[in-house]
Amino acid sequence: MAKIELRNVSKRFGNTVVLENLNLTIEDGQFAVLIGPSGCGKTTVLRTIAGIGPQSSGQVLMDDQDISDLPPGKRDLAMVFQNYAIYPTMSVRDNIEYGLKNRKVPAPTRNKLIAEISEIVGIAPYLDRKPAQLSGGQRQRVALARAMVKKPKVFLMDEPLSNLDAKLRSQMRVELIELHNHLKTTFVYVTHDQVEAMSMADRIILLNNGVIQQEANPREIYTNPCNKFTAQFIGAPQMNILPLPGSDMSFGFRPEKVTLTEQAPDAFLKKKARIITREMLGSETLYQLRFDKQSIMVKSLSDVFLPGTDVYFSLRKEDILLFKRDENRLYPQEDGYGQALAAAGRV
Amino acid sequence: MENRAIQQITPLQRALGTVFRALNFLLKIGLVVVFVFPFLWMISTSLKTYPESIAYPPSLFFAKPQWENFVMVWNSGDYLRYARNSITVTLTIIALQTLVSVPAAYAFARYKFRGGALLFGIVLVSFMVPTQLTFISVYLMFSKVSMLKTLWPQILPFGANAFGIFMLRQSFKQVPEELIESARLDNAGEINIMFRIMLPMAKSSLVAVTMFSFIGHWNDYFWPFVMTNTDFIRPLTVAIAQLRDSEHGNQWQLVMAGNVILVLPILIVYVFLHKKIISGFVYSGIK
Numbered sequence: 001m002a003k004i005e006l007r008n009v010s011k012r013f014g015n016t017v018v019l020e021n022l023n024l025t026i027e028d029g030q031f032a033v034l035i036g037p038s039g040c041g042k043t044t045v046l047r048t049i050a051g052i053g054p055q056s057s058g059q060v061l062m063d064d065q066d067i068s069d070l071p072p073g074k075r076d077l078a079m080v081f082q083n084y085a086i087y088p089t090m091s092v093r094d095n096i097e098y099g100l101k102n103r104k105v106p107a108p109t110r111n112k113l114i115a116e117i118s119e120i121v122g123i124a125p126y127l128d129r130k131p132a133q134l135s136g137g138q139r140q141r142v143a144l145a146r147a148m149v150k151k152p153k154v155f156l157m158d159e160p161l162s163n164l165d166a167k168l169r170s171q172m173r174v175e176l177i178e179l180h181n182h183l184k185t186t187f188v189y190v191t192h193d194q195v196e197a198m199s200m201a202d203r204i205i206l207l208n209n210g211v212i213q214q215e216a217n218p219r220e221i222y223t224n225p226c227n228k229f230t231a232q233f234i235g236a237p238q239m240n241i242l243p244l245p246g247s248d249m250s251f252g253f254r255p256e257k258v259t260l261t262e263q264a265p266d267a268f269l270k271k272k273a274r275i276i277t278r279e280m281l282g283s284e285t286l287y288q289l290r291f292d293k294q295s296i297m298v299k300s301l302s303d304v305f306l307p308g309t310d311v312y313f314s315l316r317k318e319d320i321l322l323f324k325r326d327e328n329r330l331y332p333q334e335d336g337y338g339q340a341l342a343a344a345g346r347v
Numbered sequence: 348m349e350n351r352a353i354q355q356i357t358p359l360q361r362a363l364g365t366v367f368r369a370l371n372f373l374l375k376i377g378l379v380v381v382f383v384f385p386f387l388w389m390i391s392t393s394l395k396t397y398p399e400s401i402a403y404p405p406s407l408f409f410a411k412p413q414w415e416n417f418v419m420v421w422n423s424g425d426y427l428r429y430a431r432n433s434i435t436v437t438l439t440i441i442a443l444q445t446l447v448s449v450p451a452a453y454a455f456a457r458y459k460f461r462g463g464a465l466l467f468g469i470v471l472v473s474f475m476v477p478t479q480l481t482f483i484s485v486y487l488m489f490s491k492v493s494m495l496k497t498l499w500p501q502i503l504p505f506g507a508n509a510f511g512i513f514m515l516r517q518s519f520k521q522v523p524e525e526l527i528e529s530a531r532l533d534n535a536g537e538i539n540i541m542f543r544i545m546l547p548m549a550k551s552s553l554v555a556v557t558m559f560s561f562i563g564h565w566n567d568y569f570w571p572f573v574m575t576n577t578d579f580i581r582p583l584t585v586a587i588a589q590l591r592d593s594e595h596g597n598q599w600q601l602v603m604a605g606n607v608i609l610v611l612p613i614l615i616v617y618v619f620l621h622k623k624i625i626s627g628f629v630y631s632g633i634k
């Protein structure tokens with residue numbers, strides 16, 4: 001178990017700056033999820049921690065020790081690669097054993113560890129197979145076992161579930177959460193899938209263009225985003241954001257916070273709009289509404305509204321978030337909040 | 348669904364399909380004949396009598412297999428020595444080449460170093476220079492160091508195999524970077540990575556390259572012919588070619604018996620390794 005800290009880490013590939021003065025702390029035992037759009041630098045951060053893609057400048061610390069100059073094999077961490085990186089010419093057992101052999105772990109201990117771990121991840125029956133004879137899910141488990149058997153202080157996982165089908169993915173999600181609860185080791189988990197982030201993370205670190213947008217627990221990041229990017233990246237369908245009349249600010253609200261009624265309601269914000277599309281999701285229904293050349297998404301428990309008809313949508317005051325011109329949040333204690341909120345109510 | 352698909356095939360399409368399959372089959376038969384016939388001819392001639400071997404019109408068949416031909420060839424000279432020379436030369440070449448090609452290819456594939464591209468270019472060029480251009484200077488060189496009475500002139504010039512280096516470099520390059528990084532996280536050093544991760548993945552190429560080299564040097568006639576001037580160091584190929592111009596005219600049945608002896612080891616090796624050899628050329632990387 002260990003705390004990981006990046007201090008002023010920059011990474012350049014030739015002239016391309018991927019990370020610039022990144023500072024990040026991941027607490028001991030935390031399940032930290034690094035999320036962001038493709039190409040934002042998630043893998044780069046992970047590789048920096050692992051030491052396989054060293055930073056151009058800055059420091060990596062583990063438990064307050066500078067490990068920047070330590071080779072990857074000595075850092076006491078294990079990585080699960082996106083494509084698993086299982087050694088194709090070795091059997092499953094040899095794959096798992098390789099790291100232990102290189103650490104000169106004695107054979108009886110190795111065998112005990114392999115038996116224990118392969119039982120936990122459910123690959124005990126396949127130990128003598130070659131990777132080519134395994135399904136995608138089984139390979140994923142081998143990669144996991146190979147990481148676990150080293151009993152590392154930190155697990156680094158780079159989109160480990162992205163190559164699995166949906167059903168297996170949700171199953172593995174639960175298993176990884178259980179694994180973390182059981183091991184209590186620090187996890188740094190990279191994904192571009194917000195469902196994974198929301199369901200697994202103790203702490204979400206949202207990255208865009210190599211810059212941390214917000215670091216918070218899932219609930220906080222969902223209900224209290226600190227800028228427009230975070231507000232729109234987390235949540236599906238994404239948050240509605242509309243320009244604030246008579247200013248260069250904007251306001252946003254989540255699709256599920258909207259109430260639809262046939263008659264004009266008594267609410268802070270109410271507006272008549274035309275239903276454009278209706279999408280049944282089962283327990284909920286997704287509507288696209290249009291008014292004054294603007295369009296919003298609404299998630300509702302009611303499926304009675306028909307495309308082509310007019311409805312009223314309404315919002316409570318506390319469900320409206322305001323964003324300044326620089327796209328950062330305008331918080332209630334800040335100057336001009338009341339005025340801006342009132343403007344949103346008059347939309 | 349499937350039924351409908353079958354019904355939609357018109358008679359014309361079916362006829363075309365049949366014609367195409369027939370052509371395909373004939374073409375394959377043709378190829379087999381082109382490649383196998385000389386081989387059969389060699390075997391059949393090696394079992395003929397002298398009159399049968401020069402009979403006109405020639406025939407693939409003989410009255411009674413003349414196994415004595417093989418005995419006669421074997422006893423016509425010191426064939427044990429020739430065979431030993433062939434084996435020594437070929438195996439030493441293979442050993443040297445492996446020793447040189449693997450690390451060289453590994454370095455070309457994995458490291459960036461000053462002049463690397465230029466060096467690799469030189470390797471490729473040397474692969475294209477025919478030995479017929481170089482043999483005189485090589486001969487003079489060995490003569491200067493008085494090694495002409497040894498097997499070394501047949502071995503040393505082939506200590507490095509440009510084609511092998513090229514092939515191995517390609518398959519080392521195909522190994523995904525993540526595998527190597529994963530091994531480094533598994534605390535593996537560079538030598539460990541080369542032998543435990545990279546080389547096993549290039550095994551098919553290594554086998555194919557070795558086979559090619561083996562066949563090439565085992566069957567090589569020109570080089571040992573120009574490098575040797577005494578029977579003591581001659582390999583099988585040169586000895587067998589000499590059967591042809593012995594005093595009794597062209598004893599084709601003996602020459603062919605000698606050739607059968609020559610290709611036998613290759614056939615045996617091929618029977619054991621042919622799966623590996625073929626996969627060395629279709630190996631498409633890693634899932």
Ligand SMILES: Nc1ncnc2c1ncn2[C@@H]1O[C@H](COP(=O)(O)OP(=O)(O)O)[C@@H](O)[C@H]1O
Pocket residue numbers: 013016018036037038039040041042043044045
């Ligand atoms: N080896 C490399 N050479 C050049 N650019 C790279 C290299 N690796 C990554 N990059 C660039 O760095 C950026 C971040 O990459 P990466 O960390 O892999 O993103 P993510 O994992 O978030 O999708 C991308 O724009 C990518 O093109």
Ligand SMILES: [Mg+2]
Pocket residue numbers: 042043044158
């Ligand atoms: Mg990535």
